[in-house]
Amino acid sequence: MLNDQVTVAGHMTAGYSHLFPSGHTFGAALDFGLALVLTAEAWIDTSVLAPEPAHRLRAWTVGFWGLTIVACGAGRLLLRVHWYTDVLAGASLGIALVALAVLATRSPWTRRA
16 A cells, blocks of 8 residues: 655655564664674673673663664654554564574584583
8 A cells, every 4th residue: 555655854755554564673673783792792801891890881882782773763753654563573573583693602502612
């Protein structure tokens, strides 16, 4: 079903109705979630830093990557190209795949002695 939407710039665009889930938010959650895992593993080595600074750095890293995911979802809502349920479903799927990837790489069968 086609509908007319007004973009932020004020131009009329003809596009498909709201798609479920939001692919942009899904991609952001997947990409930025994996970036979060990789930066947490690569930068934050508690043997190099004292435990307190490492904890703070980990919190800032999680906060930064988390805000980028939220910003992408908020952008989709502000542009009125998705409903909030589309954005939540996209973010949930992306985060679930990141969690699955982390669990798969940390399983007992893939550990090296």
